[in-house]
Each structure stands twice: as structure tokens, then as C-alpha cells.
Amino acid sequence: MLKMMTFFQGLPGQQSLLGTLDPGLSEAESEASMSEASSEDLIPPLEAGVTPDGEQEGTSKKKKSKGLANMLSVFIKGKKKKDQPRSSETEVKSKARPELEGPPPTVEELKAALERGRLEAARPVLALERELEAAAAAGGTSDEELVRLQSKVEALYVLLRDQVLGVLRRPLDAAPERLRQALAVVAEQELEDRRAAAGTRAAALVDTLWRGGVEEVAAERLGARPAGVPAGLSEAESRFLHMGRTMKADLEAVVERLKPLFPAEFNVVHTYAQSYHQLFAAHLDTLAQFELCERDTYLLLLWVQNLYPNDILNSPKLAQELQGIRLGSLLPPKQIKLLEATFLSNEVANVKLLMNRALELESQRWAQDVAPQRLNGYCHCELAIDIIQIISQGQTKAENITSDMGMQIKQLLLVELASMLRSYQHIFDEFLEKSKLLKNYRANIIANINNCLSFRTSMEQQWQIPQDSPSHLMDPLKELKAHGFDTLLQSLFLDLKLLFKKFTQTRWAAPVETLEEIIATVGSRLPEFSELQNCFREELMEAVHLHLVKEYIIRLCKRRLVLKTAEQQQQLAKHIEANAEAIQSFCTQNGSTATWLHPALPTLAEIIRLQDPSAIKIEVATYATWYPDFSKGHVNAILAIKGNLSNSDVKSIRNILDINTGVQEASRSLFSLIKVV
Template sequence: MYTMRDLTALMANMFTTPDLPDASLNQGDAEMMAFFQGIPVEQAVPGTLNFPGSPPQVPSASEEDSETSMSEVSFEHLVLAVDMWTTSMKTKKSKCLIKVFKVLTGKKNKSQPSTVEPDVKAKTRPGLDAWLATVEELKADLDLGRLEASGPLLALERELLVAAAAGGMSQEELVQRQSKVEALYILLRDLVLGVLWRPLEVAPERLRQALAIVSEQELEDRRAAAGSEDSVLAPTRPRRWLQLWRRGVAQVAEERLGGQPAAGAEGLSEAERAFLHLGRTMKEDLEAVVELLLPVFPAEFHVVAAYAESYHEHFAAQLAAMAQFELCERDTYMLLVWVQNLYPNDIISSPKLAAELQDVRLGSLLPPRQIRQLEATFLSDEAAKVKELMGRALELESQDWAQDVPPQRVNGHCHSELASHVMQIISQRQIKAKDITTDLGMQIKQVLLMELAGFFRSYQRAFDKFLERCKQTKNYKANVIANINNCLSFRMSVEQMWQTPPSHVLGPLNELKARGFDSLLQSLLLDLEPLFKRFSQIRWAAPEELMEEILATVAHRLPEFSELQDCFQEELMEVVHLHLVKEYIICLSKRHLVLKTAEHQQQLAGHILYNAALIQHFCTQNGSHATWLDPAIPRLAEIIRLQDPSAIKMEVATYATLYPDFSKDHLSAILVIKGNLSSSEARSILSILDISTRPHKAAHSLFAHIKVG
């Protein structure tokens, strides 16, 4: 007769949730496993796979209580519970509950004697005593944690199957025997999975034993499935211990990755600490699996894949949960870095793991659509940040101009840090995106180029205001030179990053440089203006001396521009070169000089050629590379020297090819000098310019700057 204490313990354990992965149990296992919490030998505790550096797990108070209560439940109670389970597989649910109630209360069925009265001896068939003795021996071995009991237990199961097939045993006795076998298997299962879920805590030989038992049970599951014959016994296979082990691995991954990030990571946000914990834990644990478990586990376990897939699944779940929130700019970047770079490259493709994980299809931590959304957010955030930072840099620079702060001098040149600061901002953002993926690095380059083009327009407007408002400041000219020099730094950086950027991007810089040159040359050009007027006043009587005076004036002012970068000194000299040629041609086109004889025309042509040579030599010596200007004055001198209208026509045609903006008005002003041409001859020469053989667009513009009247 059961005591009240026995019944209380039995009923309590029947409704206790087991500590094993419940998703792995079928209905029968779920009912049985209510009795197996707290088995003192090799009790399975999910999540206790202690990798290097993991703290040892201490049983909780609830676990200790369950062990105590289990010690009070006899093996007979265990068998009785399994007996009721196997019987329930043969009868209707209502009849099973009646039987359970009668067994637990000890009441007799009116038609049958009680099977639990202590004074009624059970009648056994021949050999039953020996069979029960074997069960007790195996029970004792399993209580002592001896995995060697698996072989005899399997033999006992097969013997029972043979007996059931032979049909020489009553169904009641078969149920009783099967219940004892299944109770032993549950004890063995707990022992085996307890070892496999803590593989680094047990001796290697014991681990190999447990692995061999699982492999043996998997083979037996396949054999049972292949046989699939009808039996009076309740179905107990497949037991799927390998599947149970894998689900335990999933719990290990959840506990390992779900732990609190280590303290001490100063300067990191909460999300960044979480990313670091997830990545570091997964990498270290998988490396331990490859190094310590892979050589021991049989191939059918796919131990690396099992751990990698479980860790990946939990890692992905953690990141998916984070991505649901509205992330700050910094956390969006870190999330993308982990998903697109660190996880696939530094973890999955790390030297110790790459070979073992190459056939494991882990996939991405986030779905492609969500990644694209995060990338779009990242690009938008970066564009806004770049615009803000560049605007702040320009504002600080403008304040220095207004406050007349002198620019730095570097290697004899005026220098501003604006270009360096702005391009550093651009470069850092491009590198930041490239650290996520190469493709994202290419995408952000176009975004950054658009933002930089907008900045250049703002820069030009700010510089124009400076030119207008700060002319009287002491360091005005030096700051103008510094900003012109900035154009070189900007241009070199842009061309290095984008090779051939669209012309509209650098357009504001070219305009800024031109405005700067105009400002620097304004005083010099004012000094040259009265000198060029004297050409018409002296009627070209002493043109050589006057041109030498003009060039001497220019030479005197050139040192003012020495703090420009060398390339800009050359460009400035080209502007001076163009101005000298233009002003000289304007003087020739004033219509004040009319020469009636060929001799006078030839004499004037000689003066013009001499002056042209002076201009060309001076400008070339001072750095001008505007060779396109070299024929401009000498070929006009040739038109003045020639007397044959046909020869003049040929020269005009050639000249119009060199300078497509040379118009009839310009030619007419030159022909005025040739006072011996008839009106019809002049019209015939002018008609040459009606023939459209000139290029549609000139590389340089000369006569567009020359107005004649």
C-alpha cells in the first residue's frame, strides 16, 4: 500500500516541468519526464557547456530541492508511472485515468483482485525473476552513473521485442516489462545528455562513451523505422536523442549569448557593448568547438554546424530585436558594421573557423530588405552630418577673415586649413562606409560628391562677401591668396577620389579663383590703363619704349603674388599675358590710325612685331604657358603689312581658324589702318569671315573680351 508521502511525492512530480528541452518530447515523453527532475547522477543542466573562460554553473535552490524530492520516489514509482503511460497508449483516455486513480488510491476493482495489496503475491512466468534481477542491476548501474549499462539495456529492449512478437506473454506482463525498460532508458538519456551538454567538464573517455551511445540509439531508431511492423507494445522509437542534444546546444547558445556584456568597455554605448559581447562570445566558443570538440564528436553529429547554427540563430534574433528600435546614428553604423563586415569576415571567415564553416549555410544576420533600409538611413545620416561639419568649418574660416586673422605660411605660401578639414571630413565618411561594404563605400561617394558640390557653392558665396566687405583689412590680400591656394588642395583631393568629377562640381572653385585673381590684379591693371592710352596719344611714334615701360610696371608688381602656389603664379601670369595682348589689340583697333602708303604700313607692322616679341618673352620668362596667345599680335601685323587682297584674305582665313571669336567688327577695325584699300576690296576681305569653317567652340577666348566701336 502506498503511503501518503509516496502519493504526495508521486503526484507532485507528475506535474513538474522537466529541465530538458520540452520541444523535443513527444506526448508520452512529456508525461514520463515529470518524474525525472533531480536525478542525482549526471543531471542534465542546459547551458553548462563551459568554454574557456566561462564561470562554472552552481545548481540553484530549486534544483537541489528537486534532487531531494526525487530521492524519496522509488524506482517502483517510476516504473508505475511509465506503466500507466504505456497502458494509456493501449486504452482510451478515460479508462486510463480511472486505472491511474484506482492504482494511486489502492481501491480494488469489483471484478478483479487488487494488484497492489501487499499480501497478494504476483504470479510470475518462468524467467521473470531473472529478467527483473537484470532490471535492478541496470538500475543500480545507472544510479552510479555507469554508461556501460547502455549495451545490456539495448539487449533487454530487443529481447522484449522478440517476446512480444512471439506472442507467448500476456499484454499486462508486456506492459509491465516495457515500462521498466522505458524507465531505465530515461535514466540513461539523462546521463548521456548531461555529459554531452557539458562536454568540457567530463573525462574524454566518458564523453566518447556518451557519443557512442547516442550514435547507437540513432542507428536503432533507423532500424525501428525500417522494420515498422505492428507490435502490441506501445511505440517508443524514434527516441531522437541526437535531436535532443541539438536542442540542448540551442539552449547553450541562448545562455552564452544572452549573458551580460563584460564591464570596462569605456566609451561604448549599450548597443556597442552588446555587439562586442555577442561577437566575442560566439567567436571564442566556436573556436573552442573546433579545437576541442570536433576531434572527438562523430561526423554524424555535425558538431561545428550544430553550434554555429544555434549561435547564429540567437545572434540574428538579438540583432533583429535591436533593429526594431529607432537607432541613433552611431548604433545604426555599428549594426551595419557587424552584419556586413565583422560577422562575415572576422568571425565566420576567421582563420580558425573559415575551413570548418565554409559548408555551413548560416546566411546573413538580417534579411536583405532590412539591411537596405539601414543602409539608406546610414547614407542619409552621413550626408546630414557631412553637411553640418563642412558648414561649421566654413563658418569658422569666415570668422577669421572678418576678424583679419592672418593666414599661416607654409613653405613660403599662404595656407588655410579649410581644404584639409573639409576633405578630411569627406574622407572619413567614405572610409566609414567602405568599412561596412565596398559597395556602400561606392554609394556614399556619390552622396558625398553632391554634398561637396553644395559646399563649394557656399564657399564661393562666402568668399564673394569677404571680397566686398573686407578690402580695407590688413591681411586682405594674404587671405585672398590663401583661398586661391585652397582651390589647388580641393581640386587635387576631388580628382584623387573621383578621378573625373562633373564640371559643375569644380565650377565654383574656378569662379572663386578667377574672382581672387581679379582682386589681386585690380591695382596693377589700374596702373597699366593710362600707359596703354598713350599708344594712341603718341601716334605710335615711340611704341618700343612705351611697351618696355608697361612690362617694367608689371615686373615691379609681380613679387606681390609670390605667396601663391607655383601653379597659380603661372595661371596669374597667363591672366596678365592675356590682358597685355588684349589691351594692345584694343589700341590697334581704336580707328585713330590710318596709313595711306604701304611703306608706313610695313613700318607699323615692324613696330607691332617688336612689341609682340617683348610681350611674349616677358610673359614666358615669368611663367606663362599661354602659347595660344603667341600668334595673336604677329598675324595682325602680317595683315597690316600685306598689300595683295588675295594674300590678305588667306591670312584672315588662317587667323579666324586660330581665333574663332574674331569677328567682322574686329577685322574692320584693323583694315581701317590700311588706308590704301578700296571699299570693294575691304568688303571682299570681310566676306571671308562669312565662310563657316571655324570650330563651333573655341578652347580659349580672346576677342570676346575686346569691344570695338
């Protein structure tokens, strides 16, 4: 068609076909000449010598007609060779001028309408072109006149092209009705081009021009500087936020507004998505080439692995539309792996640094004799809360990228946590050793014991680490707590040692009164531990319970009491049972749950009471199943009280422990804490 080369190819910077045919006539001159012509000028009159069927007389006329036909063929097809016959000439001749309502608009009117963006002027322009084609096919008009008239029509097509492409390049900025008009013009021109056997080439050209416009708009929209940088965001964060929001909003607008209007062959959603994706990826790739700070490394990964695929591509309004479009990742997998390794290294180093700093600040407070906080009546230490928050933030950052990154960093952070806890235990031990004279010494010990509960709870609940987890995690806390208990109970146990000595000093003359004094002493000191958490008060009371039973057995094993008659032995057994009941009752009432200690003293009383060696053997064997650390030395010490047993009986009873009963090592220590000679 006459218009094809200008409507689809006449972009700025390209030479028009008219410039090739008639170098003496510029486009500016063509447009200027439009003001001197009317629509009637575009309907050339039949010259003399033209027959009704369009044939001319004379050799010179035929030559002229052939030259005109070749010119029009090149203009219509764009690649016809000079002597190639016009395949569409017959079809062009058969086309009648479209019927127009009212008088046809003048060239000036069409030009003014197109300049105002009136796309409905496209149909009259098409009608003018058809008339010019018919005139050219009929002959009788000079080549110069045809070129002059053609330039006017082409100038109109330049205006029409600019208006249509302007709308198609920025369809999101156009009103829906105007966009429909532009698409209708394209559809009508494509139909005409098919009639002229140029449809395939024309469709490819308009598709290229439109896609180029989409890329330009995408580059302009994504490349625009954000209006303002939100507080707390770096320039890179602000730019990515701007690009992400822009892309999401624009693609949603394409889905809602453009997809219903554009023909399916435009693949409008796919085209916009590809253009925006490629530009977004280019921005990220450019940033990734530089040496990134820690924050920007995290930012890149966050956008590439999470925000872009999840919040944009899989957002509710876009997920279904983009399902079949394989946009891929914003960065190559190899580059992502490098960024992930860098992020993990940076984050683990930061967590380690922050944890060590928190531990240092806390230990400084102890050394400066700063009293711990009180929270709900308990001594409170902030260290566990600080450490938990530091680790949680590191893990959350990794999980924000991907769940797999969260799992990777969890293992790394737990290693660093174990190292920090070991350092915590060592620093606490130094405090216990060197700061005994400080005013808040005991209060800070209690606060740190309570601190173990926060660590333990977080490990079990937040990080799903059971109490029987590997020793590198739980052992430092267990040792810290045990050392704290030992220090808190040290002065009490020294006082009790003197009281327990009364058993042997008085040869067990008044065991009930001695034990009452012991229990009273313990009871008077228990308020010192009231600021311990309940669970730790119970554990501390179990330690007291164990100490009372242990010290009692130590007194029995001193070999300073020998009872030769059964009556004496039964009397002592009775005292031991009464003392055992008193210890058990007192400790249980004050929170001890050490039920495993209940048989310790009553069974020893039974061994002392029994007179039959066989019965004693059974009792000793049973006792060894409860307390696997009950040794032959302990048996000898207890049996030494029974002055009426022969050496052979003692040996026989003692050897019962040589029988393998399948008993495992003691899970709790009792007799291993008692040394016998």
C-alpha cells in the same frame, strides 16, 4: 528497454513511467532503497514452481506472469497495449549476461562512480538491466520485487543520463576524453535500443535533448553581459562585439574539437551554427523594433551586411565548414532596406551640417582678419582638408556596410558637395567685396585660391571626377579662382592702363621704350604672388600675358594712327613684332604657358605690312581660324591704320569673314574682350 523512458525522457518536471505503474514508490524512495541492496539483489532467485524453461505451474501463476509481462512490455516499449504480445521477449531471453572481469560492482559502487562522473560505469549498469530483463522473462519473481529492483536500476540510469546529457549539453567545456566516453555511452545505448526495436524513437529523443542543450548553451553564452565596455563603445556596440566574438570563437571550437568526435549524424557544426545564428538574429530583431539612434542604425547595418557574413561566417576557419549551411541574413530584406534608407538620410544630413559648419568657421577667420597658415612657403587654408575628410568619412562608413551603399552615398554626397562649393564661392565673393581694407586681405585670397587645388585633386583622384565634369561641381571653383585672380591683379592692371595709353598718346613714337616700362612694372609686382601654388602662379601669369596682348591690340584699334605709305606701315609692323617677342619672352620665362597667344601680335604686324589686298585676305582668313572671335569690326580697326587701302579693298578684305570655314566658337576669349567702335 527498461532504461529508455528514464534515460531519454526522465527530464525534470516530467512524470516517470514508474510513477504511473506504482504511485506508492517515489524516485527518492527508489534511490534511497539503493543503499540497502547489492548487485546480487538484482539477480532474482527462481521461485518454487518455475520450470527450467521459465514456464510456471497453475492458473494463478500464469495470470501473474501475464501481468508481469504486460508491465515489462509497457516499460520497454512505452506504448504497448495491455494484451499486445511482447515481440522482443524471445530475443531478451536469448541474451546472456555479459562477461565482466572480476566481481561485479555493487549498486552502491555504481552509484558512487556515476556521482563522480565515471561514465565507464555505464557498461555494468547495462549488464544489470539485462539480468533484470532475463529474470523478468524467466518468471518466478513477484511483480513487487521486480518493480523494486527495476527502480534501483532506473535510479542508476537517472544518474547516468544526467552525467551524459551534462557532457553533451556543454561539450565545449568537457575534456576530449570525457566527451568521447559520453558519445560512446549514447552509441551503446542506441545500439541496445535498436535491439529492443526502440532505436528510432530513442535516437529522436536523444537528438532533441542534445539540440535543446545546444540552444541553452548558445543562449547563455550570447546572452551573458560583457565583462567590461571598451572605451568609446556604446552598450549596444559592446554587446554585439561580445556576441560576434563569442559566436566566432565557439564555432571555431566546434569545428576543431567537436566535429572530429561527434558522429556525422549529429551534424554538430550545423546544429551549433543554427542555434547561434537564430539567437543572434533574435537579439538584432529585438533592437530593430525600437526607434534607433543614428549610431545604432549604422551598427545594425554594419553587423548584418558586413561583419557577420564576412568576419564570422566567411572567416578562414569557418567558411568551408558553413558553406553548405544556408543561415540567411540576420534581418529580413525589407527591414534592411528601411535601415539603409534611414542610414543614408542620416549620414547625408550629418555631412551637410558638418560641411556648412566648417565653411562658417573658415569665413569667420577671414572676417576677423586672421592670417592664413603658411605651408611649404604657400598660403594655406584648411577648409578643403576639412571638407574632404567629412565626405570621406561618410563614404567610408557606407562602404563599410556594402560597396553598393558606398556607391549610393557617393552620388548623394557629391550633390551636397556641389551645393557647399556654390555657397563657398558666394561667401568668398562677399569677402572680396567687403573686406578690402583688412591687413590679411590678399593673403587670405591667395590661401583660398590655393585651396582650389586641394578640392580639384580630391575630385580627380579620390572621387574620379575629371576636370570636364558637370558644371555644378567644377564651376564654383573656377569662378572663385577667377574672381581671386581679378582682385589680386586689379591694382597692377590699373597701373598698366596708364602705361599702355602712352602708345596712342605719343602716336607710337617710342613703342620699345614704352613696352620696356610696362614689362618692368609687371616684373616688380610678381613677388606679390609668390605664395600662390606653382600651378596657380602659372595661371596668373597667363592672365597677365593675356592682359598685355589684349591691351596692346586695344591701342592698335583706337583708329588714332593712320599710315599712308608702305614704309611707315612696315616700320610699325617691325615695332609690333619686336614688342610681341618681348611680351612672349617675358611671360614665358615667368611661367606662362599661353602659347595660343603667340601668333596674335605678329600676325597683325603682317597684315599691316602687306600691301596686296589678296595677300591680306589670306592672312585675315588664317587669323580668323586661330581666333574665331576676330570680327569685322576688328578688321576695320586694324585696316584703318593702312591709309593707302581703298574702301572697296577694305570691304572685300572684311567680307572674307563671311565665308563659312567651319570654325567653331572660340574656346578662349581674346577679341571678345576688345570693344571696337
